[in-house]
Amino acid sequence: MNYTEIMVRYGELSTKGKNRKIFISQLAQNVKRVLGDFPAVKIHADRDRMHLILNGEDSAQILPKLEKVFGIQNFSPSVRVEKTMPAIREMVQTIIKSAYQPGQTFKITSKRSDHSFELDTNELNRELGGAVFEVFPEIAVQMKKPNIEIRVEIRKEGAYLSYETIRGAGGLPVGTSGRGMLMLSGGIDSPVAGYLSMKRGVEVEAVHFASPPYTSEQALQKAKDLAAKIAPYGGSIQFIEVPFTEIQEEIKRVVPEGYLMTVTRRMMLRLTDAIRVARKGLVIINGESLGQVASQTLQSMVAINEVTTTPIIRPVVAMDKGEIIEIAEKIDTFELAIQPFEDCCTIFAPPQPKTRPKLEKAQAYEARLDIEGLMARSMAGLKVSEITERNEQNEEFSDFL
Ligand code: ATP
Ligand code: MG
Numbered sequence: 347m348n349y350t351e352i353m354v355r356y357g358e359l360s361t362k363g364k365n366r367k368i369f370i371s372q373l374a375q376n377v378k379r380v381l382g383d384f385p386a387v388k389i390h391a392d393r394d395r396m397h398l399i400l401n402g403e404d405s406a407q408i409l410p411k412l413e414k415v416f417g418i419q420n421f422s423p424s425v426r427v428e429k430t431m432p433a434i435r436e437m438v439q440t441i442i443k444s445a446y447q448p449g450q451t452f453k454i455t456s457k458r459s460d461h462s463f464e465l466d467t468n469e470l471n472r473e474l475g476g477a478v479f480e481v482f483p484e485i486a487v488q489m490k491k492p493n494i495e496i497r498v499e500i501r502k503e504g505a506y507l508s509y510e511t512i513r514g515a516g517g518l519p520v521g522t523s524g525r526g527m528l529m530l531s532g533g534i535d536s537p538v539a540g541y542l543s544m545k546r547g548v549e550v551e552a553v554h555f556a557s558p559p560y561t562s563e564q565a566l567q568k569a570k571d572l573a574a575k576i577a578p579y580g581g582s583i584q585f586i587e588v589p590f591t592e593i594q595e596e597i598k599r600v601v602p603e604g605y606l607m608t609v610t611r612r613m614m615l616r617l618t619d620a621i622r623v624a625r626k627g628l629v630i631i632n633g634e635s636l637g638q639v640a641s642q643t644l645q646s647m648v649a650i651n652e653v654t655t656t657p658i659i660r661p662v663v664a665m666d667k668g669e670i671i672e673i674a675e676k677i678d679t680f681e682l683a684i685q686p687f688e689d690c691c692t693i694f695a696p697p698q699p700k701t702r703p704k705l706e707k708a709q710a711y712e713a714r715l716d717i718e719g720l721m722a723r724s725m726a727g728l729k730v731s732e733i734t735e736r737n738e739q740n741e742e743f744s745d746f747l
Contacts, residue, residue, distance in 0.1 A: 347405075347423070347425065347440075347441070347444060348405075348425065349400060349405035349423040349424060349425055350399070350400055350424070350425050350426045351397055351398060351399055351400060351423070351424050351425075351426055351506065352397070352398040352400065352405065352408070352409070352412065352421050352422070352423050352424070353395055353396075353397055353398075353421060353422045353423075353424055353506075353508065354377075354395060354396040354397070354398065354412070354418055354421040354514075355394075355395055355418070355419045355420050355421065355422075355514075356369075356370070356373070356394070356395070356396070356417065356418065356419060357416075357417050357418060357419040357514065357516050357517065357518070358417075358419075358516070358517070358518060365522070366393070368522060369417065369518070369519055369522050370391050370393070370396070371391070372417075372519040372520075372521045372522050373391070373396065373415070373417045373418070373519040374389050374391040374396065375521075375581075376415055376416075376417070376519055376520055376521065376580060376581050377389060377396070377398070377412070377415055379580075379581030379582065380411050380412070380414070380415055380578060380581050381398075381408060381411060381412075382734075383407075384400075384403040384404075384407070384408060386400070386401040386402055386403050387399065387400055387401060387403050387408070388401060398412075405423050409421075409423060409512060411578065412512075412514070413512065413513075413514065413515060414515055414578045414579050415514070415515060415519075415578075415579070416515050416516070416517035416518060416519055416520055416544060416545055416547070416579055416580070417514075417515075417517060417518055417519030417520075417522075417547075418514030418515060418516075419513075419514050419516065420511050420512060420513050420514050421511070421512055421514060422497070422508040422509075422510060422511050422512070423508060423510060423512075424497075424499075424506045424507055424508035425437055425441075425506070425507050425508070426503070426504045426505065426506050427504060427505050427507065428504060428505070429460070429463065429500060429504050429505045431464070431465070431473065433505070434470075434474065434498065434505045434507070435473070435474065435477040437505075437507050438454070438474045438477045438478060438496060438498070438507065439477055439478070439480070439481050441496055441507060441509050442478045442481055442482065442485075442494070442496070443481060445494050445509055446482055446485065446494065447493075450485070450492075450493035450494060451485070451486045451487065451488035451492040451493050451494070452478060452485055452486075452487060452488070452492050452493065452494040452495070452496065453487060453488060453489060453492040453494075453495050453496070454470070454471045454474045454475050454478070454495075454496050454498060455471070455495055455496070455497045455498070456470035456471050456474070456497075456498045456499075456500070457497070457498070457499045457500070458470070458499075458500040459499070459500065459501050459502070460500050460501055460502050463500045470498060470500070474496070474498060475487060478496075494509055495509060496508075496509045497509065515545070515579065516545070517544075517545035517546060517547070518545070518546055518547030519547060520544050520547060520548070520549055520550075520579060520580030520581070521547065521549040521580065522547040523546055523547030523548045523549075524547075524548065524549070524627075524628045524629075525548070525549045525550075525551065525625070525626060525627040525628060526543055526548045526549070526550055526551075526627055526628060526629040526630065526631045526659065527550075527551055527553050527586075527618050527621060527622045527625065527627045527629075527630050527631065528540040528543070528550045528551065528552050528553065528631045528632075529553055529614065529618055529630065529631065529632040529633070530552040530553065530554050530569055530572065530573060530585075531554070531555075531569065531633065531689050532565055532568040532569045532572065532683065532685075532687060532689045533633065533683055533689070534633075534667075534670060534671060534674050534679070534680065534683040534684070535633030535634070535635055535662050535670055536572075536632060536633030537572045537573075537575065537576055537633075537674065537677070537679040537683065538633065538661070538662055538670050538673045538674050538677070538679065539631055539632060539633040539659075539660065539661045539662050540552065540573075540576050540631065541576050541579060541673065541677050541679075542661035542662070542673070543631045543659055543661055544576065544579045544580050545579070548629075548631070548659075549580060550576070550580070550583060550631065551583065551584040551585075551586060551625055551627065552569070552573045552583055552584070552585045552586065552733075553586045553588060553617075553618050553621055554566070554569045554570075554585065554586065554587055554588065555588045555590040555614055555617075555689075556569075556587055556588065556589065556590060556591075557589075557590045557591040557594050557694070558589075558591060559591075560591065560594070560694070561687075561688060561689055562687055562688070564685075564687045565687035565688060565689050566587065568682060568683075568685055568687050569585075569689075570585055570731075570733060571682055572679055572682055572683065573585050573733045574733050574734065574735055574736070575677060575678055575679045575682065576677065576679070577733050577734050577735050578734075578735040581734070582732050582733060582734045583732070583733045583734075584625075584730055584731075584732055584733075585730070585731050585732070585733045586621060586625075586728055586729070586730050587728065587729040587730075587731075588617055588621070588724060588727075588728060589723075589724050589727040589728075590614075590617075590724065592720060592723060592724070593610075593613050593720050593724060594610065594694050596715060596716075596720060597609050597610055597613065597694070597715065598694060600711070600714040600715060601711045601712070601714065601715075602711060603696040603698075603699075604696070604698075604699065604700045604703075605700065605703060605707060605708055605711050606694060606695070606696050606699065607641050607646075607695055607696065607699035607700075607703075608641070608646065608649050608650060608699070608700065608703040608708045609708055609711055609712050609715075610694065611641055611646075611650040612649075612650055612652075612653050612708065612712060613715075613717075613720070613721075615630070615650060615651070615653050615654060615658075616653045616654070616717070616721060617721060617724055617725070618630050619653070619654045619656050620721060620725060621725070621728070622656065624725075628657075629656060629657045629658070629659050630654075630656055630657070630658045630659070631658070631659045631660075631661065632658060632659075632660055633660075633662055634647070634660045634662070634663055635660075635662045635663055635664075635665060635667070635670065636663050636664060641699065643701050643702065645701070645702040645703060646701070646702075646703055648705060649703045649704070649705045649708045652705055652709075
């Protein structure tokens with residue numbers, strides 16, 4: 347079917363009172379970014395719906411992209427035809443021919459905002475139902491939950507016909523809840539945590555710690571590829587690579603084995619928080635899941651979290667691994683995440699980190715480090731790139747600070 351327009355129905359945002367305007371304009375902006383490859387598409391957003399005028403762009407490529415955009419309840423691709431009965435009848439017949447399977451039921455639902463049109467909605471329904479029977483005399487009408495519902499809308503500019511309603515991703519438009527720094531490793535959990543916070547409207551920037559030459563170029567690329575997988579839910583993602591080699595070597599040198607992990611995590615969190623301030627983020631997001639590994643006991647969280655009062659959102663904290671994997675499969679990050687490239691934590695991790703680290707001990711060992719100097723040098727080497735679904739990157743060095 348050669349669709350000319352897509353009608354988009356908003357999700358939860360329709361209940362949000364005075365924020366509505368902000369939500370709608372953010373959604374329009376996100377849709378525009380996601381459809382960057384289709385410059386002819388025009389977006390008209392009003393209070394209740396958004397109309398995407400395709401202007402000849404290919405709907406088959408656009409529909410799957412729209413399915414990912416948060417803040418959309420559902421959408422219907424439609425065809426515009428001339429506002430005359432012969433043209434409308436013909437399109438109804440084209441639609442039913444492409445949609446109908448033997449045994450299915452149908453219904454015509456007409457709407458008229460142009461009241462000067464020659465037929466009213468009852469007459470339209472009857473007339474167009476007749477057009478369907480001409481093609482398939484055996485088809486049955488069903489008012490409640492028909493298999494095929496052909497919607498006809500007579501507007502000033504023309505008649506719009508649609509029959510498919512495609513479910514959207516739900517959630518809130520990315521950006522409407524503010525910005526958060528996602529601690530993105532190359533694992534299964536953190537991309538899922540990023541996806542879930544984006545679903546609630548958070549604009550996510552990915553912070554990734556790399557320790558070359560201990561960690562490989564592939565491990566870094568894997569984290570970027572994971573970012574590219576969740577980028578289309580909002581449009582794009584800023585990816586911040588943090589040089590972590592010196593800090594890990596230094597920790598390894600001065601901190602006893604049992605506390606390597608705790609002190610490493612405290613440094614990661616401190617740096618993420620400093621980056622958050624520089625990037626005007628509000629919160630930190632990570633992929634911690636309670637009880638999964640030594641660093642994810644409640645005692646560990648207490649000992650690590652102490653370095654900041656910034657809220658840390660942990661979207662997967664209470665999920666079982668199986669539940670997290672289910673989402674990872676849905677968003678297509680699972681296969682990538684299980685590729686065996688070691689990240690910085692795996693390489694420096696002792697075989698048996700303390701599962702109940704004591705905060706005071708962590709603080710005491712950490713006092714052996716030049717925390718300020720280490721952080722300043724790492725911050726000076728940040729690399730920021732923009733990641734889109736196509737994983738295009740515009741490298742830019744730390745002059746953004
Ligand atoms: P994931 O599957 O997300 O790697 P995990 O279960 O392997 O999580 P850890 O390796 O203990 O758990 O990491 C806990 C969290 O710390 C991760 O979810 C992520 O948010 C953050 N993290 C770990 N390593 C890195 C890294 N190299 N860069 C950025 N964040 C990291
Ligand atoms: Mg991990």
